[in-house]
Amino acid sequence: MATRTTKKKVAAKEKAVAKKAPARKPSKPDARLRHLKVSAVDVKYIGKEPEWNHQPEENDRKVKLLWAFNWYNYLFDYKDAPKMVLDYLEYHEHPAAQIKAFKKVKPGSLPNSIAWLCRCSMKGLDLLDEEIVRIDRAVDAAIAMVHQPTQIELNAAEAKAAKAKGPTIQERMQERADEAGGEIEGMLDDFVASGAPTKFDYNPISVLKIANILPQHVPAMITHWEKVAAEFKEAQVGEDVCLVEGYNRFSKLQLRALIKFAEQVVADLNSYITFKKATRAPRKRKVKTPEQLTAKLKYLKEFPELGLTSVKPAQIVGSKELFVYSTKKRKLQYYIADEHAGGMLTVKNNTIIGFDPMKSVQKTIRKPAEQIKAIVAASKPNTRKLFAATKAVETKLSGRFADDLVILKAF
Numbered sequence: 001m002a003t004r005t006t007k008k009k010v011a012a013k014e015k016a017v018a019k020k021a022p023a024r025k026p027s028k029p030d031a032r033l034r035h036l037k038v039s040a041v042d043v044k045y046i047g048k049e050p051e052w053n054h055q056p057e058e059n060d061r062k063v064k065l066l067w068a069f070n071w072y073n074y075l076f077d078y079k080d081a082p083k084m085v086l087d088y089l090e091y092h093e094h095p096a097a098q099i100k101a102f103k104k105v106k107p108g109s110l111p112n113s114i115a116w117l118c119r120c121s122m123k124g125l126d127l128l129d130e131e132i133v134r135i136d137r138a139v140d141a142a143i144a145m146v147h148q149p150t151q152i153e154l155n156a157a158e159a160k161a162a163k164a165k166g167p168t169i170q171e172r173m174q175e176r177a178d179e180a181g182g183e184i185e186g187m188l189d190d191f192v193a194s195g196a197p198t199k200f201d202y203n204p205i206s207v208l209k210i211a212n213i214l215p216q217h218v219p220a221m222i223t224h225w226e227k228v229a230a231e232f233k234e235a236q237v238g239e240d241v242c243l244v245e246g247y248n249r250f251s252k253l254q255l256r257a258l259i260k261f262a263e264q265v266v267a268d269l270n271s272y273i274t275f276k277k278a279t280r281a282p283r284k285r286k287v288k289t290p291e292q293l294t295a296k297l298k299y300l301k302e303f304p305e306l307g308l309t310s311v312k313p314a315q316i317v318g319s320k321e322l323f324v325y326s327t328k329k330r331k332l333q334y335y336i337a338d339e340h341a342g343g344m345l346t347v348k349n350n351t352i353i354g355f356d357p358m359k360s361v362q363k364t365i366r367k368p369a370e371q372i373k374a375i376v377a378a379s380k381p382n383t384r385k386l387f388a389a390t391k392a393v394e395t396k397l398s399g400r401f402a403d404d405l406v407i408l409k410a411f
Helices: 002-020 040-046 061-075 081-091 096-102 112-122 129-144 151-165 169-193 204-211 215-237 241-246 252-279 368-377 380-389
Strands: 321-326 331-336 346-348 351-353 361-364 405-410
Touching (some): 040 061, 061 112, 081 112, 096 129, 112 129, 169 215
Antiparallel strands (some): 321 331, 346 351
């Protein structure tokens, strides 16, 4: 009941608005009507402008209006709409003040469908009361917006401002990082195309240095290449059927080389972060002595079973090579300083930093009494040779120290 009452109120209100509107001439095609410029080609394919010499039946009205609106939409746009509405207002002798105000209306201030409806009226269509009300409301709204920018103007202003502003520094640096990442991906493609040899001389860190990317963009690249390395390793294990099928064109040696390549990229990415930290302008801070830097380092001072005594931890700071022996796991650790990070080892809390993660490895010692004694007694070149001659599986180092580690040499 309430819905029916509301509908009656709305209908009565629209009827009252229609009564206030100026009297309209009967809708007949006017000989003085402004002619729309339409090319002969368009007329050939979509026809002439719709005429309303005969009023449509009620059940056909929507269909014919839709066809007419499509015709206008195809040939005209929002720029033509105000002129069509102005013709309509002048023809139906609206108040001069309203016409004068409407002449200042900007394109895009009213719906195109209102303009097409006005044009249809000028071409002979008898408008319904609700259609007349819609036109009047749209005209009043457009006049009210005269001193306000239209959405089209706002969009144009935003586009112009964005173009003048250009990309931000962050966007440019991210783009530079993406390009560097693409070049490293290209290295992998070249590596695969060359048959994935066991020996290669690709240098991913040089790409990063030339691009001069920000260190904060590197972790995402590291995560990506760690996933790549993990996938190569899974393919090598051979438990995943899909990966086995995907990498069946590679031999075991080639898969091993692919893993080595991915690990080299990860190592270079980490080295680049260290390099950028080392080369940036340092903050002014109090310089710590080697003794202060190694004050928190955990290590084993003496190991009587093998007659070992640790050298002073302070010798680690500034050294290029470091040999450490794990008495608990019988591991001989060999640290080599990273050339890209200043070429020197140092200590932070309980961790060795500044070492090359690819070259620094550890091996299990089978005969500690003999091998460790020889390492301690050997000269610097012979120490390297003895470590290289030790036949054992090499594993990576984390840099973390513990109470069971004896510092054998630092030079």
